[in-house]
Amino acid sequence: MKESFKTEFYSLLKTILIALVLAFIIKNFIFTFAYVKGISMEPTLSEKDVLFSFVPKKYLNLNRSDIVIVKSPIEENKNYIKRVIGLPGDEIKIQNGSVYVNDxxxxxxxxxxxxxxxxxATYTLLEGNEYFIMxxxxxxxxxxxxxxxxxxKKSAIKSVVTFRILPFSKIERLGVK
Structure with a gap:
């Protein structure tokens, strides 16, 4: 009986470890979910919205107006949800309350x-791996x-938001409109 328990225990432990490894791979390399905290993306996103984001898209060419999840450059262990305004090589100017990209x-x-x-940020010239987000x-x-x-930097971008999935009344594809 002890041998049977040991076998079942190791089988269960193996299953749990495989599940954890798969969850880690899926969350970090395929897709993830994000929960909106704060008002920085209103009116597009609201507090408590749940978002689905696609991780591999960050390795492809990002588009202006993509909504991205980025590692905060100023707060430890915090992510921000922002919109891509400027791409590598772009010149960003903010004058008289308006945003200009490449004039x-x-x-x-x-x-x-x-x-x-x-x-x-009245004027910013982006380098080859830099993005301007707001x-x-x-x-x-x-x-x-x-x-x-x-x-x-592009390395700070964790994923690209593709859908709002909650609340159900606001389910929609996000990004370029």
């Missing part, structure tokens, strides 16, 4: 208002983003 006015139909404060909430104090901490 063209950026049409932003997803923001909380028509005025964007420059904060510390929250959709452009009200004063509405978002901590590249206007505050500067561009982020």
């Amino acid at each position: 063209k006015l950026l049409e932003e139909n997803y923001t909380s208002n028509d005025y964007t404060e420059a904060l510390n 929250g959709d909430n452009r009200n004063p104090g509405g978002s901590i983003d590249s206007r505050t901490f500067g561009p982020i």
Whole structure:
């Protein structure tokens, strides 16, 4: 009887370890879920929304207006959900409340208002692996983003949000609109 218990215990332990390894691989290399905390992406995303994000997309070419999950450059063990505004090589200017990318006015139909404060980022030239990200909430104090901490490196991008899955009344594909 002891031998049978030992065999079952090791079989169960092996199953649990395989499940944990698979969960780790899926979460870090295939897809993950994110929970929205805060108001920085309003009106697009709201507090407590649950998002589905695709990890391999971060290794491909990101697009302007993709919503990404990034490792915070200023807060330990925290992630931010932001929108990609500038791509590598882009020139970003914020003048008179408007955002310009490569001297063209950026049409932003997803923001909380028509005025964007420059904060510390009136002009930014992005290097080969840098991205400029901002929250959709452009009200004063509405978002901590590249206007505050500067561009982020591609390595800080953890995944690209593809769907809002909760609440059910707001299920939709996110990103380029």
